[in-house]
Amino acid sequence: MKNYVLPIRFGIAISGCLIAYFLILSLLGLHTNIFYSLFNGVITGFGIYEAIKFYKIKKGNDFNYGNGFVAGLIAGGVATLIFTIFFAFYATEFNTRFLEELSTKWANEYRSFEAIVFLVVAVMGFTTTLVLTLSFMQLFKTSLNPSKNKAKNF
Numbered sequence: 001m002k003n004y005v006l007p008i009r010f011g012i013a014i015s016g017c018l019i020a021y022f023l024i025l026s027l028l029g030l031h032t033n034i035f036y037s038l039f040n041g042v043i044t045g046f047g048i049y050e051a052i053k054f055y056k057i058k059k060g061n062d063f064n065y066g067n068g069f070v071a072g073l074i075a076g077g078v079a080t081l082i083f084t085i086f087f088a089f090y091a092t093e094f095n096t097r098f099l100e101e102l103s104t105k106w107a108n109e110y111r112s113f114e115a116i117v118f119l120v121v122a123v124m125g126f127t128t129t130l131v132l133t134l135s136f137m138q139l140f141k142t143s144l145n146p147s148k149n150k151a152k153n154f
Contacts, residue, residue: 003067004070004071004074006051006054006055006058006071007051007055007070007071007072007074007075007078008074008075008078010047010048010050010051010054010075010078010079011047011051011074011075011076011077011078011079011082012078012079012082013047014043014044014047014048014075014076014078014079015078015079015080015081015082015083015086017043017047018040018043018044018079018083019082019083019086021039021040021043022083022086022087022090026095031098032098032101037124040124040125040128041128041132044076044079044080044125044128044129044132045128045132045136047075047076047079048072048075048076048129048132048133048136049132049136051071051072051074051075052068052071052072052075052133052136052137052140053140055067055068055071056068056140063140063142064142065137065141065142068137068140068141069133069134069137072129072132072133072136072137073129073130073133075129076125076126076128076129076130076132076133077126077129079125079129080122080125080126080128080129081122083121083125084118084121084122084125087118087121088118091117091118099117
């Protein structure tokens with residue numbers, strides 16, 4: 001657990017940025033437009049990239065693909081978990097009309113619409129985390145070709 005304090009901190013920071021972005025959209029009345037949620041991937045991606053980068057700096061020569069991959073997953077996973085909890089609280093306690101505004105059609109047809117929305121938010125977050133972590137680890141992994149490792153010092 002001690003080795004993953006840095007990725008957990010990054011996960012908390014990522015979730016703070018996601019929450020702030022959502023609340024800004026809410027203040028502008030744009031939070032029900034799902035296309036704005038695409039920027040969540042940019043926020044999450046930047047946070048995961050930075051988490052892996054700083055984790056690599058911290059580990060130095062002990063850094064390997066597995067450690068970096070786990071660091072990225074932890075950062076994104078923590079962010080997704082916190083944001084999903086916030087989203088559920090927001091939709092059920094703070095703005096109870098949010099889900100109705102989000103999609104009136106679905107809310108009328110499905111009784112468990114809330115659960116579906118929360119599940120989708122969580123799955124989107126964890127999927128984004130997995131894909132971006134795999135992508136970024138291609139930048140940070142150590143090559144088996146020694147001449148390429150000299151050029152990859154961040």
